[in-house]
Amino acid sequence: MPKRSIVAEPNQHSIVATTVFNAPRELVFSVMTDPEMMPEWWGPCNLTTTVDKMEVWSGGSWRFVVYGEKGKEWAFHGVYHAIEAPERIVFTYEYEDLPGHVSLETTLFEDQDGGTKMTTISVFQSVEDRDGMMESDMNEGDQESMDRLEELLTAKMQVAV
Amino acid sequence: MFKAVADHHRRRLLDSVARDEGQTLSELCASMPMSRIGVMKHLDILEQAGLITTRKVGRERLHYLNPEPLRDIDSWLGGYRSRWEERMDRLEELINRTQASDQAKEKKDAKA
Numbered sequence: 001m002p003k004r005s006i007v008a009e010p011n012q013h014s015i016v017a018t019t020v021f022n023a024p025r026e027l028v029f030s031v032m033t034d035p036e037m038m039p040e041w042w043g044p045c046n047l048t049t050t051v052d053k054m055e056v057w058s059g060g061s062w063r064f065v066v067y068g069e070k071g072k073e074w075a076f077h078g079v080y081h082a083i084e085a086p087e088r089i090v091f092t093y094e095y096e097d098l099p100g101h102v103s104l105e106t107t108l109f110e111d112q113d114g115g116t117k118m119t120t121i122s123v124f125q126s127v128e129d130r131d132g133m134m135e136s137d138m139n140e141g142d143q144e145s146m147d148r149l150e151e152l153l154t155a156k157m158q159v160a161v
Numbered sequence: 162m163f164k165a166v167a168d169h170h171r172r173r174l175l176d177s178v179a180r181d182e183g184q185t186l187s188e189l190c191a192s193m194p195m196s197r198i199g200v201m202k203h204l205d206i207l208e209q210a211g212l213i214t215t216r217k218v219g220r221e222r223l224h225y226l227n228p229e230p231l232r233d234i235d236s237w238l239g240g241y242r243s244r245w246e247e248r249m250d251r252l253e254e255l256i257n258r259t260q261a262s263d264q265a266k267e268k269k270d271a272k273a
Contacts, residue, residue: 004249006242010167015241019249023256027263031256041251044244134241 013130015122025109028116029086032107038064056083062091078102093122101129165210170195171203175226178213183223 007016021028031037035054043049043066052063052075063077075096082090089107094100101124108119124130166172170193177192178184190200204224207213211230215222 004246006245008241010164017245019253021253021256023260027260028256031252031259037255037259041248041255045247045251136240 008130008134011127013124013127015124015130015133016119017122018117018119020112020115020117022115025086025111025116028118029089029109033083033085033089053077056080058082078105101125101132103129103133165206165212168203168206170199171207174200174203174207175212178224179226182225185221185223189224 004019005017008014031041033056035051035056038051038054039049042064048067050065050067052065054060054062054064056062058080060080061077062080063075066074066076068074076093077096078092078094080089080091082088086109088109089105091105092102093105094102103125104123106121106123108121110117110119122130122133124133166175174189174193177189181188186197186201186204189204190197193200204213204215208215211227214225214227216225217223
């Protein structure tokens with residue numbers, strides 16, 4: 001099983017991403033829900049991310065702003081719907097330049113071989129929204145070339161990384 | 162193209178062709194739980210989508226993989242994946258760092 005995988009089945013509204021951390025569930029959960037840690041991992045590493053609001057409880061809001069060069073900024077916000085340590089986080093996600101295009105994000109934490117398997121299921125309002133998210137390349141991150149066809153195929157239209 | 166790979170039988174056929182290129186129809190049939198006609202139909206769809214190519218050698222038809230269309234899918238996934246990958250790299254680093262400092266603290270506490 002690959003350590004990380006992203007699955008985006010054709011003609012579906014969702015993206016399912018999994019990753020395995022070599023750390024206990026409690027720790028992974030606490031790092032992910034800590035507002036002080038958030039700027040260190042959430043945004044692109046060449047830009048500065050700030051936490052405007054992060055109320056980690058059911059019904060609480062969150063808002064993060066990513067600052068780029070020349071005063072450029074990108075803001076994201078949503079509402080937490082479930083915070084169940086150390087098992088599950090459910091929240092909505094919206095990019096403020098595309099108001100109304102909201103996705104529902106569910107993050108699940110499971111024990112696996114002494115580590116933690118984290119699964120994030122993002123459900124979009126339409127296939128178009130989902131495909132738009134796949135294509136968007138906000139940070140113009142370098143796309144690693146993927147010559148290993150075997151990986152592509154075994155991942156079945158789902159890319160294993 | 163998406164339709165061609167949306168079917169799990171066809172993905173299995175593609176896997177099989179990728180693992181061992183140049184297989185004949187009979188060889189491919191052996192690994193599939195369906196009729197010869199069924200396998201032929203699926204191979205036909207894959208060939209039409211440009212995912213496999215065939216070459217006739219004597220009376221046999223050999224099947225080869227054409228990776229190009231799959232590269233297109235890969236680049237379609239590229240934007241999201243590179244962002245997500247970067248984020249996960251940093252999260253992992255942060256978790257490792259936190260874990261290391263927690264352990265160091267425990268050791269210190271144990272000594273004290």
